[in-house]
Amino acid sequence: MIYLSTILFFILIITLIAIFLYYFLFKNKKIFLRFSGASINNKIKENENFLKIYKSILQKVTDGIAVVDENKNIIFVNNAFRKNIRSGLSDNVNKFELLTRNYELNNTINKIIENNDSTIIEKKISYFDKADEKIVLCKIFKIDETKYYAVIIRDITYIQKIENIKSAFIQNISHEIKTPITAIAGFIETLKNGALNNKETAIKFFNIIDHHAKRLNSLIDDLIVLTNIETGGASLKFEEINLINIIENSLQLFQNEIRTKNLKIIKNLDCTTFFSDFSKINQIIINMLQNSVKYTEHNGKISIDLYFETNSGANNIIADLSETSIVWGTIDSNADNFLYISVEDTGIGVSYPNLLRLGERFFRVDSSHSADPGGTGLGLAIIKHTLKLLNGTAILQSSLGNGFTFTVLIPQIGINSVSGKNNNIMQA
Ligand SMILES: Nc1ncnc2c1ncn2[C@@H]1O[C@H](COP(=O)(O)OP(=O)(O)OP(=O)(O)O)[C@@H](O)[C@H]1O
């Protein structure tokens, strides 16, 4: 009996243990699972949120980013990528080569995939977006420990343009400085080697040295003026200026050449005073007259016209221009009156393709058809930049062999619109 009750007792204990285990382990497992399920869901949600954040950031960066798989299916592409190297086709394409349609870029990514290359390839790629050439710097690489590839592109068109201008500028300036210095050094050497003993030869050589030294000096002056304007260092000082004096004094500078070439100067000066910056107006007029005197051959004619023009008159002048006329700037819509200065010559003129390039620093028309009168190609660049400061407009009309007419329209600044303590200084 005792034996039977012991067995029953044990069965009871085992049943209790089984019930205990069922409730505490199995039920707890459910609880555990419930808990762990919630945390997985939370994790997934968290990851989805992070993905959203990353995607939204990547959509906003200015570099183009595209991710493709090994079959070049697009996994991700941001707006900047589409904008920078778009093919013009629908944005909904899913193959990389259809998105870019750029042979060089596709070729590079093909090679990386084929060779399972894990290095970062950097390439400058140029392509045409409508008529404009664009240059992008591409980085193409396999994303670490995945079978995906990333293409990152940066638009460097502007930087490249600046680089090209810089190196062309350095090349030009070195050439322009080297030429007179070589001549000066050469003639000094010749003088040292005996030419000094012959007075006539010595005077001739000194004159040549003087000419080159002056050329060097004017080149540096021009560069200082240009740099000042470009860096915003040039300030405008407004005052009442006497235009007749400026024209007469400028013509005086070229009197020898005018006389030697027997040039006829015709003046129609219908206004005398103008409220503007004396040195800037003076600079424009000197460069305009210098060119007309320089590029007009013997017995030629130069006509100078000066008058005030209304805003509608100025707009009509622009509207009536022939297709081959070049205009720099636009008519200032805020100005009522404009100073009109035109210098027309009967000189060698400029062909249309060259006319388009005038105003570029150091650009000079190849003068193989006539004797080179010398110059650095900075005069018109100075006029162009100075006019920008004054909100002015220039009109260039010419054809090869048929003279040149250079016209400027400069808005009259109202005295009240000039700021500054003394009412005459305005920072450009
Ligand atoms: N009136 C003109 N007639 C014909 N060609 C001209 C005339 N004005 C300018 N050009 C052409 O435009 C080019 C650029 O003129 P720009 O005044 O900038 O330089 P430059 O006269 O050569 O030198 P500088 O820096 O001494 O003025 C000249 O070299 C010349 O070929």
Ligand SMILES: [Mg+2]
């Ligand atoms: Mg000139």
